[in-house]
Amino acid sequence: MRMMAAGCKGLPRFHWPCDERQECSIADWARPCLPKGRCTCYTGATVRPRFVECSGGRHCCGSGGRYHDVMGCGAEGDDERNNVSYGFHVDAVRCIGCRACVDACCAQCRVPDELSCRTVTSYEGGVWEEAPDGTCSLTLFAYFISVSCLHCARPACMAVCTEEALRKQPGTGLMRVVSALCTGCGDCAQACPYGVVKIDPRHGVAVICDACAAVIEAGRQPACVEACPEDALHFGEIGDLQAAYGELASIPPLPPADATYPSLVLTAPPALLSALR
Numbered sequence: 001m002r003m004m005a006a007g008c009k010g011l012p013r014f015h016w017p018c019d020e021r022q023e024c025s026i027a028d029w030a031r032p033c034l035p036k037g038r039c040t041c042y043t044g045a046t047v048r049p050r051f052v053e054c055s056g057g058r059h060c061c062g063s064g065g066r067y068h069d070v071m072g073c074g075a076e077g078d079d080e081r082n083n084v085s086y087g088f089h090v091d092a093v094r095c096i097g098c099r100a101c102v103d104a105c106c107a108q109c110r111v112p113d114e115l116s117c118r119t120v121t122s123y124e125g126g127v128w129e130e131a132p133d134g135t136c137s138l139t140l141f142a143y144f145i146s147v148s149c150l151h152c153a154r155p156a157c158m159a160v161c162t163e164e165a166l167r168k169q170p171g172t173g174l175m176r177v178v179s180a181l182c183t184g185c186g187d188c189a190q191a192c193p194y195g196v197v198k199i200d201p202r203h204g205v206a207v208i209c210d211a212c213a214a215v216i217e218a219g220r221q222p223a224c225v226e227a228c229p230e231d232a233l234h235f236g237e238i239g240d241l242q243a244a245y246g247e248l249a250s251i252p253p254l255p256p257a258d259a260t261y262p263s264l265v266l267t268a269p270p271a272l273l274s275a276l277r
Contacts, residue, residue, distance in 0.1 A: 086172045086211065087238040087263025088225075089245050090146055094232035094267075097122060097144035104227030105148070108212055115198050117209035118148040118224050123253055127275055141271035145254070146233060148224065149196050149209035150262030151175050157188035157197050157208070165206065169213070173263060176210045179203070193255045194262075211235060241265045251276075 097120055105111075105118040126140030151174050158166040158175070165181035166188060168174065184204035189197040198207040212222040216235070220226065225233045234241060248266045249257035257264070 085237050085239070086174055086235070087151055087241060087265070088148070088211075089234040089236075089241045089265040089267070091230075091232040091234075091245075091267040092143040092145050092251065092272075093269050094230045095120075095144040095146055096230055096232075098229065100227045100229055101146050101224035101233060104223040105209075108215070108223035109207075111200070111207065115200055115207050117196065117198070117207060118146060119196060120144055120146045121253065125252075125275065126271070139271050139274055141269045141275065143269050143272070145251075145266075146224070146228075147194055147196060147254070149175050149211075150194060150260075150264045151209075151211070152263065153261035154259075156191040156193060156260050157206075160187045160191040162187070166208070169210075172211075174211050174213065175208050176213065177206050177208050179205045182206050193259060238263050238265070 099120050102113065102116045102118050102120060105116045106113055109115075109117060111117075122142065122144050124140075124142035126138070128136050128138045130136050151168070153173070155166070155168070155175060158168070162185075163181045163183055165178045165183075167176055167178060169176055182205040184199055184206065186199050186206075188206050188208075189199055191197075196209065199205070200207050212220075212224075215222060222235050225235045234245075242265055245265045245267055248268060249262055249264045251266055251268045251272060
């Protein structure tokens with residue numbers, strides 16, 4: 001008999017870390033694309049991603065029934081996806097949720113906490129199984145994930161921007177905001193499935209992580225990476241990160257990676273991987 005840690009029968013269920021906590025089963029989380037309708041971000045804000053059908057039968061984020069072909073939706077898009085060269089490795093085993101990365105981000109970007117480009121969320125769950133002989137095996141897990149803009153190959157935020165204010169930097173694939181073009185409409189923040197695009201009410205423009213572009217051009221690491229006391233964050237060429245840490249790019253509560261193809265590598269707790277099998 002397989003049961004949840006909370007004592008309910010069936011598939012193990014995992015909590016979204018929000019003010020109004022919702023449950024999402026592994027079966028729901030493991031869908032091949034983001035679910036239509038309601039999804040809840042780490043801060044508790046509710047977003048409703050809009051999806052339209054694009055070529056190849058995929059559902060892509062759109063605006064008003066239109067899809068801006070950022071990277072292409074067929075074989076050419078797959079080639080472009082492989083060209084995204086820089087990203088982050090997040091170690092959910094080592095992260096202790098101290099938020100040093102968030103504080104460093106705020107200091108570097110000179111923004112208040114609510115406009116930080118990086119956020120830390122917690123996640124927990126577990127199952128136990130009762131064998132025919134009456135013995136039980138218990139698998140519980142709890143972990144933190146530090147997330148910022150993931151510089152996706154198919155960025156949903158960029159797809160809905162009618163002003164073309166969101167751009168990918170040539171050669172690195174890192175996102176940036178052209179403030180002079182941004183109207184602060186908020187479509188990008190609504191479209192981002194990771195909930196990491198913010199709108200600065202002081203200036204009426206979008207705020208998005210550019211991986212501390214000026215800092216890395218000077219030969220340093222992004223502020224969040226340098227500030228992490230547990231060595232749980234790394235930044236570099238995505239191929240190098242995958243070679244060092246594997247190719248896992250999504251664990252709960254993050255959406256499936258094949259929705260936007262984030263430049264992300266994750267190290268997951270072994271107990272979680274066991275529960276997902």
